Structures are given as structure tokens and as C-alpha cells.
Amino acid sequence: MNHAGPWLERVATFVFLALFAGIMWPPDAYFAGQMMTPQGASNIYDFSEFAGLVAFLAFGLLACRRELPQLLWWAWPALALAAFAFMSAYWSDDPSLVVRRAGTVTLSTLFGIYLVGRGDFGWLIATLVKIFALAAIASFFAIAFLPQAATVTGDYYTHAWRGAFTDKNELGMVCGEALIFAIYAYYKRLGPRWIAGFVIAAYLVLLYGSQSKTPIVFMTAALYAALVVMALRRRSAAGLITGYALLVFGLAAAGLLAVGWQDALLALGRDPTFTNRTRIWQLALEYIAKRPWLGYGFGAFWREQSDTAQIFWAALGFKTPHVHNSWLEMALGIGVVGAGIAAFAWLAAFYRTLRVAAAPHAEHVAFALALLAAIFFENLSEYEFFRPGRLMWALFVAVLVYLGREVAIERVSRAEERRALAVRIRTPLVRPAREAAAPTVAAQ
Numbered sequence: 001m002n003h004a005g006p007w008l009e010r011v012a013t014f015v016f017l018a019l020f021a022g023i024m025w026p027p028d029a030y031f032a033g034q035m036m037t038p039q040g041a042s043n044i045y046d047f048s049e050f051a052g053l054v055a056f057l058a059f060g061l062l063a064c065r066r067e068l069p070q071l072l073w074w075a076w077p078a079l080a081l082a083a084f085a086f087m088s089a090y091w092s093d094d095p096s097l098v099v100r101r102a103g104t105v106t107l108s109t110l111f112g113i114y115l116v117g118r119g120d121f122g123w124l125i126a127t128l129v130k131i132f133a134l135a136a137i138a139s140f141f142a143i144a145f146l147p148q149a150a151t152v153t154g155d156y157y158t159h160a161w162r163g164a165f166t167d168k169n170e171l172g173m174v175c176g177e178a179l180i181f182a183i184y185a186y187y188k189r190l191g192p193r194w195i196a197g198f199v200i201a202a203y204l205v206l207l208y209g210s211q212s213k214t215p216i217v218f219m220t221a222a223l224y225a226a227l228v229v230m231a232l233r234r235r236s237a238a239g240l241i242t243g244y245a246l247l248v249f250g251l252a253a254a255g256l257l258a259v260g261w262q263d264a265l266l267a268l269g270r271d272p273t274f275t276n277r278t279r280i281w282q283l284a285l286e287y288i289a290k291r292p293w294l295g296y297g298f299g300a301f302w303r304e305q306s307d308t309a310q311i312f313w314a315a316l317g318f319k320t321p322h323v324h325n326s327w328l329e330m331a332l333g334i335g336v337v338g339a340g341i342a343a344f345a346w347l348a349a350f351y352r353t354l355r356v357a358a359a360p361h362a363e364h365v366a367f368a369l370a371l372l373a374a375i376f377f378e379n380l381s382e383y384e385f386f387r388p389g390r391l392m393w394a395l396f397v398a399v400l401v402y403l404g405r406e407v408a409i410e411r412v413s414r415a416e417e418r419r420a421l422a423v424r425i426r427t428p429l430v431r432p433a434r435e436a437a438a439p440t441v442a443a444q
Contacts (some may be wrong), residue, residue, distance in 0.1 A: 009063075009118070012056050016111065017128065019049055020391040021174065023135045024142075024164050033150055036300070037046045042100065049389060050104050057110050064117040071117045075109070075403025077345035078397045081386060082106040084341055088334050092297020093306070101299030104388035112397025121364050121402050126191030132178035133195050136202035139163025139171065143209070161209035163188055172212025175379055176219050177391070178203040180374055184367050218377035224250055225373035229366035232357045277381060283312055284323045288331045295335035298390075326379035329384060342386060345400070352403035355410060358361035362406040368399045 026045035142150035182199035231243035384392035
């Protein structure tokens with residue numbers, strides 16, 4: 001019985017990670033190929049997922065109660081964002097919906113905290129590689145035996161795969177995540193290497209079948225970020241020069257992309273309108289300008305009974321579930337103030353990364369920055385950041401907490417080094433004084 005508790009906890013963690021990854025979840029939306037629940041309404045699948053998560057977190061966080069205050073402190077930027085989402089109920093037209101959405105995003109935040117509190121970060125990486133392996137098997141099964149459900153046919157894409165996910169873009173996003181995790185796990189020997197190798201091979205095939213190009217962009221950004229930190233971790237002149245050169249190269253590339261982003265998209269075979277996303281963004285900016293500071297309430301803009309949303313959809317010509325940009329989505333829901341809190345959370349994550357970039361104990365800091373870069377770039381054309389029940393948000397919180405822990409360790413180690421240095425400085429001063437006193441004692 002002593003081993004039953006930890007085993008059940010690991011199984012439950014695996015299940016919730018699979019749900020957050022969206023593997024054939026929710027089943028009604030997956031098999032229908034579209035969102036079945038009206039915008040702004042709840043459904044039995046979301047309710048059962050988060051009801052189970054409440055019970056699981058109650059026991060899970062209780063098990064790490066001694067470290068819980070520190071974990072919450074390290075995650076405070078994310079928790080502040082969740083608290084502001086709750087506050088937006090005061091100025092929303094549908095406060096009950098805002099409270100429900102804010103509650104689920106807070107549970108998702110606590111789940112990210114739990115993932116670091118109850119296990120080593122390397123364990124989390126190895127577990128997620130297994131999750132992605134399961135998703136790959138489910139995707140190939142669906143493509144082979146449920147081709148109508150696992151394939152998307154439309155104006156822009158012909159027979160693009162969506163596998164075990166509700167949309168081809170979601171499959172593409174998962175492909176990018178899986179390749180980042182699996183390559184790192186294979187390199188660091190986190191978990192069985194044959195599973196990581198299978199995941200790498202499987203998701204290269206699935207990425208090709210999804211016809212998605214965005215993962216190529218954020219995987220490139222992740223590789224660049226990892227190379228910068230790896231250069232700095234060499235703690236040598238060559239490493240500093242390499243890191244500086246990479247930073248200059250990255251800034252130059254960003255400048256070129258800012259000027260010629262349309263040419264870059266055409267080179268990748270992408271539509272310069274981001275598959276009509278630019279039209280969505282233009283309309284979203286118009287509605288943000290009407291309530292710029294505090295927004296319409298977290299998750300309250302997209303409602304079937306909302307006249308504002310209906311006018312938006314009518315002007316657009318089709319129904320979109322969100323803006324396809326996390327920053328604009330947050331500005332719609334919680335305004336410029338809320339988006340500013342989110343920006344502060346990002347700055348805190350990057351600052352913590354720089355603090356421990358060269359620290360020997362921060363074993364996974366290069367991977368952490370690579371994952372942050374991937375999340376940032378993915379959310380420029382999708383909405384996964386600060387979204388309830390989504391893996392990317394839980395991973396951002398987990399990385400934020402992991403980096404906070406490493407900064408705390410770095411602070412303690414530096415304090416110990418200063419104390420040791422002070423002892424070494426005082427020791428030579430005490431010794432000559434004793435040696436000078438010795439002849440006097442002998443003469444007496």
C-alpha cells in the first residue's frame with residue numbers, strides 16, 4: 001500500500017498531461033471536427049476535467065505543503081495574472097462566465113506549479129516525451145482507421161492531417177513541441193532513448209502531413225535560444241564571444257524579418273495573410289480600442305449571446321473562436337493592463353534565465369529558454385498562452401517556477417561563497433598576529 005499512493009499520483013499526472021495536450025479531447029469536438037458547445041457555454045467534458053483536477057490538486061499540493069509557499073512565490077507573476085482575470089468580472093457583461101474561466105485558468109496555473117513541486121524537471125521532460133509518443137500512436141491510428149476524422153480538407157489545405165487533435169494547426173504545434181522535448185531527452189538521456197527516437201521520427205512524418213509551417217519558425221527560435229545559453233554556460237572567453245555573436249546575429253535577423261516578413265512567409269510557402277489572421281487582427285484592434293485599458297472581461301468577448309461578438313463574426317464572414325494571437329486575445333479580455341502583467345511575467349522568466357544561464361546547478365536552463373522561445377513565437381499566431389486547460393500555459397508556469405527555484409539556489413550558493421571568502425580573507429590576518437605573539441610568550 002505504501003507504493004500505491006505514488007503510483008496513483010503518477011498515473012493521474014499522466015492522464016491530466018494527456019488531457020492538457022488535447023489528445024482526442026474533448027471527444028465531441030474531435031469526432032465532429034468542430035466546436036460543438038456554443039461559445040461561452042460550458043460542457044460536460046470541461047466540467048469533468050476540471051472537477052477531477054480540483055480533487056487531484058487538493059491532494060497533490062497537500063503532499064508538497066512544506067515547499068508550497070516557496071513554489072507560490074516563484075510563480076507569483078502567473079498568479080497575479082490569474083488574480084487580475086478574476087478582477088475583470090467586475091467590469092464584464094457576463095461576470096459568472098469570467099469567474100468560471102478565471103477559475104479554470106487558475107487551476108491550470110496551479111497544475112503547472114505542481115508539476116515542478118512534485119518532481120524533478122528532468123522527470124517532467126521524460127514524462128512528456130511519453131505523452132507525445134502516445135499522441136503519435138493515436139494520430140497514426142486515426143489517420144489509418146478514421147481518415148475522415150483525422151484529415152482536414154479546405155480552401156487552403158488539401159488532405160492535411162490533424163491526427164489525434166481537433167485541428168491541423170494544433171497537430172503542427174504539438175509536432176514542434178514533441179520534437180523539442182524528444183531531441184533534448186535523447187541528448188540528455190532523460191527516459192528511454194528508444195522512446196525519444198520514436199517520437200522524433202514519428203513527428204517528422206506528422207509535421208509533414210499536417211502541412212503546418214509555424215512549428216518550423218518556433219523550433220528555429222528554440223534552437224537559437226538554446227545555442228545562446230549553451231555558449232554562455234561554457235564560462236570562457238570563447239563562450240562569451242560566441243554568445244555575443246549569436247545575440248548580434250539574432251537581432252539582425254529579427255530586424256530583417258520585421259522589414260521583409262511577407263517575403264519570408266512566401267519563402268516558407270505560407271499565406272501572407274496568415275490564413276486570414278491579419279483580417280481577424282485588424283478587427284480585434286478596432287474592438288480593443290473601444291475598451292483599451294481593462295477589456296471586456298477574461299473570456300467574455302466570444303459569446304453566442306453577445307451582440308459585440310455577433311457583429312465581429314458578421315464583419316469577418318466566419319466564426320473564429322479566438323483572435324489567433326495571445327497578446328490580442330488578452331487585450332480583448334483583460335485589456336492593456338492585463339497584457340502588461342503578462343509582459344511582466346515574460347520579463348521575469350527571461351530575467352531569471354539570465355541570472356542562472358551560467359550557473360552549474362541549473363542543468364536545464366538552456367532547454368528552459370528554448371521552450372520559452374517556442375511558446376512566445378507560437379503564440380504570435382495562435383492562442384495558447386494563459387488559456388485554461390492548455391499544455392503550453394502549464395509549461396510556461398512550470399518553467400517560471402523551475403527558474404525561480406534555480407535563482408534561489410544561486411542566491412544561497414553565492415551567499416555561501418561570500419562567507420567562505422570572508423573566512424579565507426580573515427585567516428591570514430589572524431595567523432601572523434598569533435605568530436608574532438608566540439616569541440613574546442616564549443621569552444617570558
